[in-house]
Amino acid sequence: MEFNFNSTEPIYQQVAEQLTEAIFSGSFAENEQIPSTTEISKQFHINPATVLKGMNLLVAKELIEKRRGIGMFVKVGAVATIEQQRRESFYTDYILNLVTEAQKLGLSQEKLIQLIERGYQDDANSN
Amino acid sequence: MTQIQISNISKKFGHHNVLQDVSLTLQPNTIYGLFGRNGAGKSTLLNIIANRIFPSGGAVEMDNQSAIENDRALANMFLMSEIDMYSERMKIEKIFKQTELCYGSFDWGLARKLAQKFDLKLDAKFGGLSTGYHSIVKLIIGLSVPVNFVFFDEPVLGLDANHRELFYQELLQTYEERPRTFLISTHLIEEIAHIVEHVFMIDKGKIVIDGETESIVANSYAVTGPKKTVEEYTAGLNVIGHNLLGGLQTSYVYGQLDDNRIIPDTVKLEHVDLQKLFVYLTNGGGKHVEG
Amino acid sequence: MLKGKVSRLVLYNFRESIIRLMWTFVWFIGITILLPNLFSLTINGLSNLRFNLASLDFTIVSVFFLFADAAIFKYDYFKWTIQNGISRHTAWWGKIGGTLLLTAVIVVIDIVETFARGEQLTNLFGLAGHSFGANVANVIQLYIAFLMVSVTGLVVGYMMALLSKRGKAVVIIGVPVVMIVALTYLARALVRARVDWNGVINFIKVVLGYSNQNGTVNLLNGSLIMIVWILVCLGISYLVSQKLRLRRD
Numbered sequence: 001m002e003f004n005f006n007s008t009e010p011i012y013q014q015v016a017e018q019l020t021e022a023i024f025s026g027s028f029a030e031n032e033q034i035p036s037t038t039e040i041s042k043q044f045h046i047n048p049a050t051v052l053k054g055m056n057l058l059v060a061k062e063l064i065e066k067r068r069g070i071g072m073f074v075k076v077g078a079v080a081t082i083e084q085q086r087r088e089s090f091y092t093d094y095i096l097n098l099v100t101e102a103q104k105l106g107l108s109q110e111k112l113i114q115l116i117e118r119g120y121q122d123d124a125n126s127n
Numbered sequence: 128m129t130q131i132q133i134s135n136i137s138k139k140f141g142h143h144n145v146l147q148d149v150s151l152t153l154q155p156n157t158i159y160g161l162f163g164r165n166g167a168g169k170s171t172l173l174n175i176i177a178n179r180i181f182p183s184g185g186a187v188e189m190d191n192q193s194a195i196e197n198d199r200a201l202a203n204m205f206l207m208s209e210i211d212m213y214s215e216r217m218k219i220e221k222i223f224k225q226t227e228l229c230y231g232s233f234d235w236g237l238a239r240k241l242a243q244k245f246d247l248k249l250d251a252k253f254g255g256l257s258t259g260y261h262s263i264v265k266l267i268i269g270l271s272v273p274v275n276f277v278f279f280d281e282p283v284l285g286l287d288a289n290h291r292e293l294f295y296q297e298l299l300q301t302y303e304e305r306p307r308t309f310l311i312s313t314h315l316i317e318e319i320a321h322i323v324e325h326v327f328m329i330d331k332g333k334i335v336i337d338g339e340t341e342s343i344v345a346n347s348y349a350v351t352g353p354k355k356t357v358e359e360y361t362a363g364l365n366v367i368g369h370n371l372l373g374g375l376q377t378s379y380v381y382g383q384l385d386d387n388r389i390i391p392d393t394v395k396l397e398h399v400d401l402q403k404l405f406v407y408l409t410n411g412g413g414k415h416v417e418g
Numbered sequence: 419m420l421k422g423k424v425s426r427l428v429l430y431n432f433r434e435s436i437i438r439l440m441w442t443f444v445w446f447i448g449i450t451i452l453l454p455n456l457f458s459l460t461i462n463g464l465s466n467l468r469f470n471l472a473s474l475d476f477t478i479v480s481v482f483f484l485f486a487d488a489a490i491f492k493y494d495y496f497k498w499t500i501q502n503g504i505s506r507h508t509a510w511w512g513k514i515g516g517t518l519l520l521t522a523v524i525v526v527i528d529i530v531e532t533f534a535r536g537e538q539l540t541n542l543f544g545l546a547g548h549s550f551g552a553n554v555a556n557v558i559q560l561y562i563a564f565l566m567v568s569v570t571g572l573v574v575g576y577m578m579a580l581l582s583k584r585g586k587a588v589v590i591i592g593v594p595v596v597m598i599v600a601l602t603y604l605a606r607a608l609v610r611a612r613v614d615w616n617g618v619i620n621f622i623k624v625v626l627g628y629s630n631q632n633g634t635v636n637l638l639n640g641s642l643i644m645i646v647w648i649l650v651c652l653g654i655s656y657l658v659s660q661k662l663r664l665r666r667d
Contacts, residue, residue: 009398010345043296045296045319047158047321048299048303179500179663180663196505197505198423198504202423206501212497213498214494225502229423229426231422
């Protein structure tokens with residue numbers, strides 16, 4: 001596992017994001033234990049309270065769960081949950097920004113749809 | 128829970144005001160950062176808290192009792208400083224034993240483990256060690272004494288990158304195992320920016336920032352864009368520094384932005400990290416804002 | 419718990435002093451016996467070697483040690499105690515306790531040496547030729563006399579601890595010079611002024627308990643003066659120790 005931190009976003013959010021990414025990519029499999037706060041804290045020089053805050057964010061999102069006396073585990077179905085959440089935020093994160101940028105550049109709705117189709121074609125060709 | 132309260136501390140050396148009206152509180156089980164440039168008054172402040180020198184004015188209290196010449200308070204704190212307080216002729220193991228004698232107990236398990244990890248020979252004489260190993264001996268003692276307040280003044284002085292890494296890891300490990308308060312004074316902010324929960328920045332003997340690391344970063348902004356637009360947008364805000372590259376200006380703001388102002392299209396807004404904030408705040412510009 | 423701290427410090431200080439005393443003895447024996455013998459060995463060969471420990475006066479060395487041990491390293495002691503979370507007054511009590519014990523040891527050394535010479539306790543070194551009738555009183559008197567030496571050392575030590583390195587150098591060189599000059603000047607001035615000393619001498623006699631009829635000194639008076647001196651020294655050393663602070667030199 002490799003964390004890349006920038007120093008301007010709140011660290012606990014970055015911890016949560018990086019862990020989510022690791023779960024989504026399968027680095028931490030469902031029903032498996034994730035590293036403890038101490039381990040993450042020691043390895044990346046982050047205050048354990050900050051790490052815990054990030055983890056609690058994931059607990060709230062039902063991606064991980066605490067098993068008493070053992071540690072934090074990836075919940076069964078976590079990958080599906082992440083996918084679900086990402087789909088929900090896809091519209092606000094990508095589509096809205098895409099439309100705003102297109103309008104700034106004076107691209108029409110038609111042109112934008114054309115561009116999206118081209119993107120799909122290129123992707124299909126490159127694979 | 129035990130806390131340390133420092134109120135209105137001032138210190139004069141001759142006519143020079145080294146500290147002016149410094150007040151701060153140290154809560155239990157928290158890692159604090161004390162950041163300041165060389166000569167800002169960090170060591171003086173720590174020396175006053177640990178009773179090594181006397182303040183010209185103000186009070187140091189532990190649980191509402193003066194900590195000055197107070198054995199119970201003193202036995203609950205440890206200051207590791209640049210000045211070597213131990214006898215040069217003494218062997219490391221004897222220094223540990225003496226520390227145990229005075230503090231009543233000593234975590235020999237941790238001390239031995241750390242000595243091994245840092246490759247420190249316990250039968251070496253203190254005076255025969257390098258600056259880096261002087262720091263290491265003092266760090267090990269600081270982590271092994273049974274106190275609730277540990278003050279590290281430039282803890283990584285003379286330590287190479289590997290040893291610094293090791294120190295931060297061991298610090299966090301022992302902090303998890305036995306939570307207590309650490310106050311780390313340094314001018315190397317980047318390395319411990321994520322370790323400290325709460326930051327004090329001191330400049331020319333005054334506290335200029337006292338706040339949670341997260342909220343400090345959340346309250347500091349880099350505003351980048353055309354010079355004129357940036358200046359208009361940041362007018363009246365607490366601008367602590369500028370960068371000008373051709374017509375492109377970055378202004379660094381510490382404190383609340385004006386929510387009523389619309390962020391211009393051509394302006395980019397980012398947060399600033401502690402190190403940059405520190406550089407601009409202690410470069411002479413900016414007003415004082417409590418975080 | 420704090421009481422425990424003082425007693426731990428007392429024992430620690432005592433033990434360290436005893437170790438230093440033993441080293442002093444080792445050096446003393448080395449210089450007074452081994453060194454001459456070494457010279458003798460190189461010049462005369464094996465014929466003239468002498469090893470006579472009884473000829474050495476350990477008491478006088480001990481008394482010098484008593485003063486020196488009290489007068490040096492007080493700043494290092496302060497640094498060490500404050501680093502270890504010990505207040506100035508607790509450190510002072512710890513030092514005083516150690517000094518009281520060490521002084522008792524020196525008394526024992528004097529007694530042992532006196533007996534070893536086959537002499538009576540009335541000939542104890544520290545009594546300087548004046549003794550009480552009862553030996554218990556003699557020993558007490560001896561203890562007080564030695565204690566006076568050690569607490570005087572403490573005052574010097576704590577005062578020096580206040581000074582910076584440069585200040586210390588100035589005092590160590592300056593004080594003797596000033597004293598010599600001042601004494602010379604004073605002596606000359608007094609000779610010229612032809613002061614009537616009788617008043618002063620009588621006063622000193624009264625203070626010391628001198629009796630004109632049988633030409634003896636009342637030792638009790640001397641002891642009282644020493645006790646007052648000890649108390650004053652303790653007071654001064656305590657006050658000075660409270661002023662100690664970390665220096666930047």
